[in-house]
Amino acid sequence: MSGALLSVRGLTKRYGALVVNAGVDIDVAEGRLHALIGPNGAGKTTLVHQVSGMLKSDAGSIAFDNEDITALDMPARVRRGLVRSFQITSILPEYTVLENVALAAQARRSSSYRFFGKVARDKALNAAAAQALERVGLSARAAIGAGALSHGEKRLLEIATALALKPRLLLLDEPFAGLGQEESAACIELLKQLKTEFAILLIEHDMDAVFLLADTLSVLVNGRILASGAPDAIRVDPLVRTAYLGDGEAA
Amino acid sequence: MSLALLVVQVLNGLQMGLLLFLIAAGLTLVFGVMDFVNLAHGVQYMIGAYLAAMFVAWTGSFWLGLALTLPTALAFGLLLEFVVFRRLYERDHLDQMLASFGLILFLNQAVKLIWGAEPLSVPMPDILSGGVRLMPGLLYPVYRLALIGVGLTMALGLHLLINHTRIGMLIRAGATNGDMVSALGVNIRRLFMIVFGFGAMLAGLAGALVAPILSVEPGMGDNLLILTFVVIVIGGVGSIRGAFLGALMVGLIDTLGRAFGTQMLRMALSPAAASQTGRSLAPMLIYILMAAVLFFRPSGLFPVKR
Amino acid sequence: MKTPAAIIFFALALVPLAAIYGPASYILNLGAHALIFALAALSLDFILGKGAMPSFGHAAFLGIGAYAVVIAASAGVDEILWQFAFASGAALVFALVTSSISLRARGVYYIMSTLAFGQMLYFLAVSLSAYGGDDGVTLASRSTLWGGPALRNDTIFYYVCLAALVLAYGLLETISASPFGRVLGALRQNPTRVEALGYRPFGYRLVATLISGAVAAVAGVLLANQSEFVSPAFMTWQRSGELLIMVILGGIGSLWGAILGAVGFVLVEELLSTVTEQWKLILGPLLILAAMAGRRGHA
Numbered sequence: 001m002s003g004a005l006l007s008v009r010g011l012t013k014r015y016g017a018l019v020v021n022a023g024v025d026i027d028v029a030e031g032r033l034h035a036l037i038g039p040n041g042a043g044k045t046t047l048v049h050q051v052s053g054m055l056k057s058d059a060g061s062i063a064f065d066n067e068d069i070t071a072l073d074m075p076a077r078v079r080r081g082l083v084r085s086f087q088i089t090s091i092l093p094e095y096t097v098l099e100n101v102a103l104a105a106q107a108r109r110s111s112s113y114r115f116f117g118k119v120a121r122d123k124a125l126n127a128a129a130a131q132a133l134e135r136v137g138l139s140a141r142a143a144i145g146a147g148a149l150s151h152g153e154k155r156l157l158e159i160a161t162a163l164a165l166k167p168r169l170l171l172l173d174e175p176f177a178g179l180g181q182e183e184s185a186a187c188i189e190l191l192k193q194l195k196t197e198f199a200i201l202l203i204e205h206d207m208d209a210v211f212l213l214a215d216t217l218s219v220l221v222n223g224r225i226l227a228s229g230a231p232d233a234i235r236v237d238p239l240v241r242t243a244y245l246g247d248g249e250a251a
Numbered sequence: 252m253s254l255a256l257l258v259v260q261v262l263n264g265l266q267m268g269l270l271l272f273l274i275a276a277g278l279t280l281v282f283g284v285m286d287f288v289n290l291a292h293g294v295q296y297m298i299g300a301y302l303a304a305m306f307v308a309w310t311g312s313f314w315l316g317l318a319l320t321l322p323t324a325l326a327f328g329l330l331l332e333f334v335v336f337r338r339l340y341e342r343d344h345l346d347q348m349l350a351s352f353g354l355i356l357f358l359n360q361a362v363k364l365i366w367g368a369e370p371l372s373v374p375m376p377d378i379l380s381g382g383v384r385l386m387p388g389l390l391y392p393v394y395r396l397a398l399i400g401v402g403l404t405m406a407l408g409l410h411l412l413i414n415h416t417r418i419g420m421l422i423r424a425g426a427t428n429g430d431m432v433s434a435l436g437v438n439i440r441r442l443f444m445i446v447f448g449f450g451a452m453l454a455g456l457a458g459a460l461v462a463p464i465l466s467v468e469p470g471m472g473d474n475l476l477i478l479t480f481v482v483i484v485i486g487g488v489g490s491i492r493g494a495f496l497g498a499l500m501v502g503l504i505d506t507l508g509r510a511f512g513t514q515m516l517r518m519a520l521s522p523a524a525a526s527q528t529g530r531s532l533a534p535m536l537i538y539i540l541m542a543a544v545l546f547f548r549p550s551g552l553f554p555v556k557r
Numbered sequence: 558m559k560t561p562a563a564i565i566f567f568a569l570a571l572v573p574l575a576a577i578y579g580p581a582s583y584i585l586n587l588g589a590h591a592l593i594f595a596l597a598a599l600s601l602d603f604i605l606g607k608g609a610m611p612s613f614g615h616a617a618f619l620g621i622g623a624y625a626v627v628i629a630a631s632a633g634v635d636e637i638l639w640q641f642a643f644a645s646g647a648a649l650v651f652a653l654v655t656s657s658i659s660l661r662a663r664g665v666y667y668i669m670s671t672l673a674f675g676q677m678l679y680f681l682a683v684s685l686s687a688y689g690g691d692d693g694v695t696l697a698s699r700s701t702l703w704g705g706p707a708l709r710n711d712t713i714f715y716y717v718c719l720a721a722l723v724l725a726y727g728l729l730e731t732i733s734a735s736p737f738g739r740v741l742g743a744l745r746q747n748p749t750r751v752e753a754l755g756y757r758p759f760g761y762r763l764v765a766t767l768i769s770g771a772v773a774a775v776a777g778v779l780l781a782n783q784s785e786f787v788s789p790a791f792m793t794w795q796r797s798g799e800l801l802i803m804v805i806l807g808g809i810g811s812l813w814g815a816i817l818g819a820v821g822f823v824l825v826e827e828l829l830s831t832v833t834e835q836w837k838l839i840l841g842p843l844l845i846l847a848a849m850a851g852r853r854g855h856a
Contacts, residue, residue: 052753078755090750092743103739107755113764114736122736165754288665290798338849344665345611349805350848352798357841364835477676477794484669531684538673538680542658545670549662 005030005199006051006082006169011060013046013223020046021223024060026201027216028169033191033200035210035231038220039243044203045087047220048173051201052084053077065168078107081168085161085175087203089154093147097138097157100146101129104164132164136190152183159190169199176206188212211235219243255389260510261503266395268502269402273457274475275482275494276409277450283426283489283555284446287336288344290351292454293476294358295331299324299455300467301362304371313376313463320459321452328451332444340443355473363469370466398460405453406495413491422446426489426555478505481537485544487551496552501537508536558727562813566723569820573712585711589783591823592718593776596725598803598819599812600772603729605801606810607738608765609745613668614655614675615800618770620682620792621647622777627694627787637700637708640778648774651678652767660762675797682789693788700782708782718779722816725772729812732768741765806847 004027011024021043028034038044049055051062053074061070064082072080092100099120105128106112106119119125133139136156141149146157155175162170175191176184188209194200195213204210210217211231218228221243227234234240278292302323307316335354339347379397382390413419425432425442433439458472465471482501486493513529520528532539544552558566569592576584597619604610625644634640651674659670683691699708708714732738740761743751748758781787790796799822807818825843829836 054749054752073757074752075755075757078753084753086750086753090747090753092746092750094746095739095743099739103743104754106736106739109736112736112740112756113760115732115738116735118734119736119739120734161754282665288668335845335849342848342851344668345801345805345809346848346851348611348798349802349851350845352802353841353844353848355841356837356844360835360837360841364838473795477672480669481673484666488665527684531681534680534683535677538677541673542670545662545666546658549666551666 003029005065006201007063008051009061009063011047011050011062012058013043013050013055014058019223021050021057021220024220024223024225025228026218026225028199028201030168030199031196032215033195033202033213034216034218035202035204035214036218036220037204037207037210042220043223044220045173048084048087048171048203052082052171078165081166082171083162083165083167083169084171085155085158085173087173087177089151089158091146091149091154091157091161093145095146096143097133097146097149097160098126098129098142100157101132101160101164102126104161105129105132108164108166128164129160132160135163135193136160137186151178152180155179155183155187159194163194167198169201170194172200172202172204174203174205176204176209184209253388255386256510258385258389259391260507262391262395262399263510264503264506265499266398266402266502267506268499269399269406270457270461271475271478271482271502272402272495272498273405273460274454275479275486275498276491277453278479279483279486279489279491279494280422280426280446281450282483284422285340285425285443286344287340288347288351289336290348290476291331291354291358292351292450292479293472294355295324295328295451295454295472296458296475297362297467297469297472298327298358299458300373300462300465300471301366301371301458302327302455303459303462304366304373304467307373307462313374316373317459321456324455324459325448325452328455329444329448331451332447336447337440359469359473368469370468373462373467375463392464394464401460405456409491418445478537481541484551485541487548487553487555489555490551490553493551493553500540504540505534505537509533512536558730559811559813561811562726562730562816565813565816565820566719566726569719569722570716573715576712582711585715586783587823587827589711589715589718589779591820592715592722593779593783594800594803594823595816595819596718596722596776596779597773598800598807598815599722599725599729600769600776601800602804602807602809602812602815603733603772604762604765604769605804606812606815607733607745608741608762610660610762610766611668611801612659612671612766613794613797613801614671614673614678615769615773616792616794616796617651617675617678618648618773619777619780619796620678620789621651621770622774622779623781623787623791624682624688624777625774626696626700626778626781627688630696630700631688635701636704637702637778637782640700641775644774644778645771648770649767652770653763656763656766660759660766672794672797675792675794679789679792679794682792689788691789693786693790696781696785696787699785700778714782718783721775721779725775726812726816729768729772733812737761737764802844805851806844 006028008024008026011021013021024047036044050057053072061068064080069077102125105125133142136159138153138156138160141153149157176187179187191213214231217231217234219226219234219240226243227237227240274296281287281289299320302320303316306319307313310316335350339350375394379394381393383393383396385391413422421432421437421442478501482497483494485500486497512533513525516525516529572588573585601612601615604612622644625647626640629640629643655674659667662670688694702708708717740756744758744761751758803819803822804815806822808814829839
């Protein structure tokens, strides 16, 4: 268990006879970025759903800050600081960018069952939201309806939303997907900064980003962890090369 | 309560259930494959009954009338699909409900205008009239037995169609993932049209079959519509098997509940209390059933996984 | 208050003036009838437009309110303020019990669930011969207001209905702009995202349903008083369908749109029915055209 903030042991997910994930072990320590890579269909997104609480696992356990959270639902995990972003951006298109993030900040409050008082005028919420937007570089777009944002901007909004939730661990599901050259570079810089403040579990395809950011790298193939360790070691691991990186380099 | 009475009511319940199945089958497919909330399905049933009444009166023969009703009901369904529903496939469920509600208003009134508000009667065919001695003291109408027979045959036919033919496979695929089916090159519009028309025809057939034993009147489809929705919710939207089981459950529970509910309550309550409770509970039973099913299975008994 | 709402309320406030020049009783009663349905539609728009819950059993709350008047009156309580409280209380209980099942279901299952509970209440009312059963019950007179017979005056009754509508609008608009309202609105757009933010959707949907039900029950109390007659026909599924149509026609989500939709629907229905007996032949296609003209995409 060690000093890891997030400790996943033997996590398994089956759909009838189809085993999507089996016996997955992952540790993420504070201030470290653990990247998870694997070919399409390896079970990465399912794993994210299991860790975040969207899916119930069939076996295994998840410990967060030395607390067994396996039985907790997603909102409970979020409140403990286990925050995820979505592979297919999941935002509130009719609210403005600021409102999206402010709603996240609002979730940190003890209760949202408040029926009076214009939430749009809540200074504290708006300030917290503005702060998060500032960090990701979306301040200029604060008043725009979130549905009108470009793909890259929506991804940044997801991260800003996650930040406003005051996370302890960020679970990022392919944040680089669909980003252009410049946007990717900016995102890498952002994650470099965020890495120092939270633990990050990064699921990604983009190899450049992964090797620039990861402290630890795990490879998921057919629902099983094939190898796990320092990025440079994984890079030369023959098993991994054939199963995954080998195909990538040939492409 | 005699055995004969029980058998009668069970048969009645079976008959009601099978009739409901005919109507529900079309609706669950329309809903499952096309994700379309068609409140006007009940009027297809009504139109079938009116067409049967009209054709039987014209031709003087039940069989000829029935034979003419089926293609006409199909044509009418396709007409509705072409004029109204086709434009609403991509829309919100609420817009679909709005349009189909408008259709109900229009058609109920149109039927009243054309045929009058008084109930019509359709004479039963001679060879099917009369009763059959099922057991001592039990004379059961031949016609109702015939209905049960037709219902079971149609159920079997639908099962074979859905599970063992290519078009059935397309329908099942469409119910799980319409976009994928379309991407595979299947003409999804034509598939929708076929499903819609077929469903309309089934509902019309049910209406025609029931015409000799129920009164044919405006609005006869409305309450049946609600029952049909209860059936497909219990069974799971998009599932023919679910519609079959759901329909049988609804038919049996409603019929038996109304027939024997008060009597059974008498075992626990005073006659007066039993009578009042029985009268209150009986029509509610199927809704209580639906609520119970939804409590344990919020997507029905056999949900089609999308 | 949003400008369109203010304009609508202003126009509605002027109606009794117009009544001076025409058949007063008819105009005032029709007007009150429209206001009452506007109140019911408003409450439905709150859960539908703000919370994406298309209840097909909302007329049940109208029925609860109406029968609350009957039951209270038979127990000697004629004061409308008490009847409002009694109706709201009954509505809360009903909403709490039924929501525990309805809100577990999504999509058409939710819709049908609400329909089922509406039907159950309808059949219950039909079977209660003590309160008229299927035939219904005629009220001896309208309820009292602060002990006095003020409500028997059609003009005063009209303004009471309008006041209820304005108050309800103010309340629901305020709640929509509150922290609670923001979560509810978010639930309509993207429930997964809301859960991923750490909120549990059920509670918010439940409270919204409770509020909506209570408001609709108040409308039911007023309805009983307006028609001085109560019957199970107040809560048929067709009635629930009409409420949905009023909200859909008016434009889902704006609250004042529901008021417009309801008033429009009641007036068009009344107008058409005086012109021709076959008014449904005209209304039906109008609804179909309205549906086709709408721009809402696939849910």
